Amino acid sequence: DQQVKQNSPSLSVQEGRISILNCDYTNSMFDYFLWYKKYPAEGPTFLISISSIKDKNEDGRFTVFLNKSAKHLSLHIVPSQPGDSAVYFCAAIGGGADGLTFGKGTHLIIQP
Amino acid sequence: EAQVTQNPRYLITVTGKKLTVTCSQNMNHEYMSWYRQDPGLGLRQIYYSMNVEVTDKGDVPEGYKVSRKEKRNFPLILESPSPNQTSLYFCASSPYRATNEKLFFGSGTQLSVL
Numbered sequence: 480d481q482q483v484k485q486n487s488p489s490l491s492v493q494e495g496r497i498s499i500l501n502c503d504y505t506n507s508m509f510d511y512f513l514w515y516k517k518y519p520a521e522g523p524t525f526l527i528s529i530s531s532i533k534d535k536n537e538d539g540r541f542t543v544f545l546n547k548s549a550k551h552l553s554l555h556i557v558p559s560q561p562g563d564s565a566v567y568f569c570a571a572i573g574g575g576a577d578g579l580t581f582g583k584g585t586h587l588i589i590q591p
Numbered sequence: 592e593a594q595v596t597q598n599p600r601y602l603i604t605v606t607g608k609k610l611t612v613t614c615s616q617n618m619n620h621e622y623m624s625w626y627r628q629d630p631g632l633g634l635r636q637i638y639y640s641m642n643v644e645v646t647d648k649g650d651v652p653e654g655y656k657v658s659r660k661e662k663r664n665f666p667l668i669l670e671s672p673s674p675n676q677t678s679l680y681f682c683a684s685s686p687y688r689a690t691n692e693k694l695f696f697g698s699g700t701q702l703s704v705l
Binding site: 488513515520521523525528578581582583 | 595632649683694696
């Protein structure tokens with residue numbers, strides 16, 4: 480049973496607009512959430528994270544929102560740029576597991 | 592340059608022929624881990640190591656072995672590879688397993704088992 484879910488395999492957004500990537504989780508014991516970005520032929524790289532005691536964390540064009548009651552988090556990218564085209568993985572820490580629990584990823588495509 | 596280095600980048604082998612994928616990090620990290628990425632399944636943890644001589648199973652350990660004799664190296668061993676182990680493999684490390692620590696990933700090893 481997948482504990483971290485990214486239900487959109489792909490998302491297409493026009494350059495300059497907002498990209499919103501969603502992630503849902505089922506384990507209420509998760510206490511830290513991260514987003515990773517992955518380009519083809521490269522390993523994932525850390526993008527942004529949020530602790531379960533917060534509901535928002537911002538870093539430049541990237542903002543992550545956490546809604547604990549809904550067990551939902553989202554990554555906002557504003558404005559979207561061509562270099563943002565990549566696969567984005569949502570991940571969670573805690574819940575009795577060692578290491579990160581990853582979602583399946585969302586392929587973001589930024590259209591010119 | 593701080594990095595996690597995996598070798599080889601690409602590997603084609605046949606069923607049953609033992610192979611080793613090497614992983615080395617130069618950041619003096621205590622925690623290391625192996626993941627596999629499959630279409631539609633995302634990243635799944637195979638094994639991890641909290642420190643030298645300490646290893647534990649992840650979510651999908653069957654068919655794999657690891658060792659951690661030195662802090663910097665964490666090889667992944669497939670004693671008798673099978674086609675269902677065809678996948679993209681990533682090694683990762685972090686300073687310690689803290690609740691807010693980020694993983695540093697290698698560039699990946701694409702393995703094909705025929």
